[in-house]
Amino acid sequence: MTGERARNVDFDAVLALEVAAFYALEARLLDGERYPEWLELLTADVHYWIPGVENRYRADRTCSYSADHMAYFDDTLEDLRMRVARFQSGAAFAEDPPTRHVHVVSNVEVEATPDPQELVAHSVVIDYRNRGDQVGDTLYGRREDRLRRVDGNLLIARRRVVLAHSVLPSKNLNTFL
Amino acid sequence: MSVDVNDLIDMDRGRVDRSIFWNDDLYQLELERIFARCWLFVAHESQLSKPGDFVTTWMGEDHVIVVRDRSGVNQVLLNTCPHRGNRVCHAEVGQVRGFVCNYHGWSFGLDGKLRGVYEAPAFERTPGFDMGDIGLKTASVAAYKGLIFATFDPDPPTLEDFLGxxxxxxxxxxxxxxxxxxxxxxxxxxxxxxxxxxxxxxxxxxxxxxxxxxxxxxxxxxxxxxxxxxxxxxxxxxxxxxxxxxxxxxxxxxxxxxxxxxxxxxxxxxxxxxxxxxxxxxxxxxxxxxxxxxxxxxxxxxxxxxxxxxxxxxxxxxxxxxxxxxxxxxxxxxxxxxxxxxxxxxxxxxxxxxxxxxxxxxxxxxxxxxxxxxxxxxxxxxxxxxxxxxxxxxxxxxxxxxxxxxxxxxxxxxxxxxxxxxxxxxx
Missing domain, CATH: 3.90.380.10 (Naphthalene 1,2-dioxygenase Alpha Subunit; Chain A, domain 1)
Known part of the structure; x- marks a missing residue:
């Protein structure tokens, strides 16, 4: 990608602010374990994907992640609903007392697409997690979303989160990024 | 070790001493007598379809390369250069023609044998230096229906006997x-x-x-x-x-x-x-x-x-x-x-x-x-x-x-x- 191509020449400040505000809302819902409300930010045809990341040589034609490889999440809305149902079952003992999350979203960039109702948004997500009296851990990832405007509101139609971790630095991934 | 391992478990009564989950000396003994001795799973044959295909994994805390060599044999090589000890493979999966140490350029074949050294004339003039003596440490390898196992036991039972x-x-x-x-x-x-x-x-x-x-x-x-x-x-x-x-x-x-x-x-x-x-x-x-x-x-x-x-x-x-x-x-x-x-x-x-x-x-x-x-x-x-x-x-x-x-x-x-x-x- 050349510098000129990488630069977003049609910068739309209002739209960029709207997307940043949308992500702040999403992060607040996730921090508050308000998962049913979070689900409402997704389109019915959403694909939510967090691929596993492998250390591969630069010369390797296979990318460090790929669609047909194993993934932490490779989910439809129905799959995501099932995960939310677990959180809400009242029996998720490993979440009681609750984990404290701080989702931080930054580096938001917005690109237009040929479809006037859709845009591509790049962002960085960080989630600090703390449970009990443990030290906690921090997850880092770069996101690329396809956002769709439905009835005036932005919704997530596709999300890819590429983690900076080849080895997840903890026992689980008990949230959404 | 001053502890008698047999005092730590009483399987006739069903009792386990918790030190087995905590004690550092016992852990070192496990690395020596379990992980450096048992047949350990290292890869599935389907991960290595062509010569040069490799994955890296662990046998205990020893990092190893599992690689299909030119003759189609699956080799398990200790991932450490015999010169200064650096890793010779830094990816976890991929395809290579051999392994080259980043430190001083020693290169190894898919079978782990030393193939070349950087500044070769200096080594060649060195009394006693023999490329044929030096290579990546290899483990014994055997497979059972697709699962590849390896062991560093110099005198292992067969994999068939180990699995029984x-x-x-x-x-x-x-x-x-x-x-x-x-x-x-x-x-x-x-x-x-x-x-x-x-x-x-x-x-x-x-x-x-x-x-x-x-x-x-x-x-x-x-x-x-x-x-x-x-x-x-x-x-x-x-x-x-x-x-x-x-x-x-x-x-x-x-x-x-x-x-x-x-x-x-x-x-x-x-x-x-x-x-x-x-x-x-x-x-x-x-x-x-x-x-x-x-x-x-x-x-x-x-x-x-x-x-x-x-x-x-x-x-x-x-x-x-x-x-x-x-x-x-x-x-x-x-x-x-x-x-x-x-x-x-x-x-x-x-x-x-x-x-x-x-x-x-x-x-x-x-x-x-x-x-x-x-x-x-x-x-x-x-x-x-x-x-x-x-x-x-x-x-x-x-x-x-x-x-x-x-x-x-x-x-x-x-x-x-x-x-x-x-x-x-x-x-």
């Missing part, structure tokens, strides 16, 4: 289809602050936790609890040489958690063919409520087809690597369904696995307390339930709600720890 009659059980997943098995692409790695044995013994025999720990996932998937197993007349724990498999004969109990009708249809449609191949009992084990562990640290779940190793990282930490196993002859869409289903249930983001880690971490970390780690643990469930079964080999126990396989796991552990290595071991 556990092969009868392994065939349930490795040989229920004439085309054999393969791993789907990639793997997922994560870190748990738990002792490796706590995870391994769980898969060897702990059906008890399934209904309790995993209540939340069962509710989310089925809207109901895991069925009670303690009165299931067709439920067993079986073990051979410390390897354990707990199971019932419900065919699809584990597989149902993948939430995919085409998987259940596949299993039901194949039941007759699998019966012809493996007999009725094993045909009912293919996707049943079950779990298994090949001693010491290869675990898997029939049905979900999740395969994993618990690499030790000191006595209080383990690195988990997870793969998904499928039948090679299965339609592509089913392989995708297994891959996604296994990840949704048993990966660090899986709705089942998410509840395991916390339990195992506190089972380990609680032992920081001096008084705590002097409290014995109860492993007596199912004492006296051993049966003779006309078809099932090994030690067979009535009822999968049982600690029998865990007791066998720790018996084997103690047997190895108290058996000093021969002079050549690890050299």
């Amino acid at each position: 009659d556990f092969r009868w059980y392994l065939d349930v997943i490795l040989d229920n289809d004439p085309d054999g098995t393969e791993f789907v692409g990639g793997s997922i790695r994560s870190v748990l602050a738990c002792n490796w044995k706590i995870a391994s013994e769980n898969f060897a025999g702990d059906a008890l936790h399934a209904g309790w720990t995993h209540e939340s996932a069962a509710q989310a998937l089925f809207g109901q609890s895991v069925p009670r197993l303690s009165d299931d007349p067709d439920s067993f724990a079986a073990n051979v040489n410390g390897h354990g498999w707990e199971f019932n004969l419900d065919l699809v109990g584990n597989a149902a958690t993948l939430g995919d009708r085409q998987i259940l249809r596949y299993l039901r449609e194949r039941e007759r063919e699998v019966t012809e191949r493996l007999g009725e009992i094993r045909s009912r084990m293919v996707g049943s409520i079950s779990s298994a562990n090949v001693f010491p640290n290869l675990s898997f779940l029939p049905g979900q087809n999740a395969f994993r190793t618990w690499h030790p990282r000191g006595p209080r930490t383990s690195e988990l690597q997870t793969w998904v196993l499928v039948n090679k002859g299965m339609p592509e869409e089913l392989k995708v369904a297994y891959r996604k289903g296994a990840m949704r249930t048993f990966s660090p983001s899986g709705v089942f696995e998410m509840d395991d880690g916390e339990n195992w971490e506190y089972s380990t970390q609680a032992n920081q307390g001096f008084v705590t780690r002097n409290q014995p643990l109860y492993y007596g469930l199912g004492l006296g339930t051993e049966i003779e079964h006309p078809d099932m080999p090994g030690h067979v126990f009535r009822g999968q709600i049982n600690d029998a396989n865990q007791r066998a796991f720790y018996r084997r552990w103690a047997e190895l720890l108290t058996d000093p290595p021969t002079a050549a071991s690890g050299r």
Whole structure:
């Protein structure tokens, strides 16, 4: 990608602010374990994907992640609903007392697409997690979303989160990024 | 070591001393007498289809390269340059023509032999330097129905003897289809602050936790609890040489958690063919409520087809690597369904696995307390339930709600720890 191509020449400040505000809302819902409300930010045809990341040589034609490889999440809305149902079952003992999350979203960039109702948004997500009296851990990832405007509101139609971790630095991934 | 290992476990009464999950000296002994000695799972043959294909993995805390050489033989090479000790391979999977050390340019063939050195004339002038004497340390390698194992024991038993009659059980997943098995692409790695044995013994025999720990996932998937197993007349724990498999004969109990009708249809449609191949009992084990562990640290779940190793990282930490196993002859869409289903249930983001880690971490970390780690643990469930079964080999126990396989796991552990290595071991 050349510098000129990488630069977003049609910068739309209002739209960029709207997307940043949308992500702040999403992060607040996730921090508050308000998962049913979070689900409402997704389109019915959403694909939510967090691929596993492998250390591969630069010369390797296979990318460090790929669609047909194993993934932490490779989910439809129905799959995501099932995960939310677990959180809400009242029996998720490993979440009681609750984990404290701080989702931080930054580096938001917005690109237009040929479809006037859709845009591509790049962002960085960080989630600090703390449970009990443990030290906690921090997850880092770069996101690329396809956002769709439905009835005036932005919704997530596709999300890819590429983690900076080849080895997840903890026992689980008990949230959404 | 001033501790007598045999004092730490009392399997006739079902008691375990918690120091085995905490003590650093015992851990070093495990690295020497278990991980540098046992046949350890290192790769699936499907990961190495062409010469130069490699994966890297761990044998204990020793990093190794598993690579197919030019003659088509799978080699297991210690990933350390014999010159200054640096790694010679830094990717975890890929395709190479050889291995070159980044430090001083020593290069090695796929068979581990030293092929070239940088500034060669200086070495050639050096008295006693002989390229033929130097190479990457190799392990002995053997395979059983697609699974590649390696050992650094200089005088190992055959893999067949190491697995023994556990092969009868392994065939349930490795040989229920004439085309054999393969791993789907990639793997997922994560870190748990738990002792490796706590995870391994769980898969060897702990059906008890399934209904309790995993209540939340069962509710989310089925809207109901895991069925009670303690009165299931067709439920067993079986073990051979410390390897354990707990199971019932419900065919699809584990597989149902993948939430995919085409998987259940596949299993039901194949039941007759699998019966012809493996007999009725094993045909009912293919996707049943079950779990298994090949001693010491290869675990898997029939049905979900999740395969994993618990690499030790000191006595209080383990690195988990997870793969998904499928039948090679299965339609592509089913392989995708297994891959996604296994990840949704048993990966660090899986709705089942998410509840395991916390339990195992506190089972380990609680032992920081001096008084705590002097409290014995109860492993007596199912004492006296051993049966003779006309078809099932090994030690067979009535009822999968049982600690029998865990007791066998720790018996084997103690047997190895108290058996000093021969002079050549690890050299």
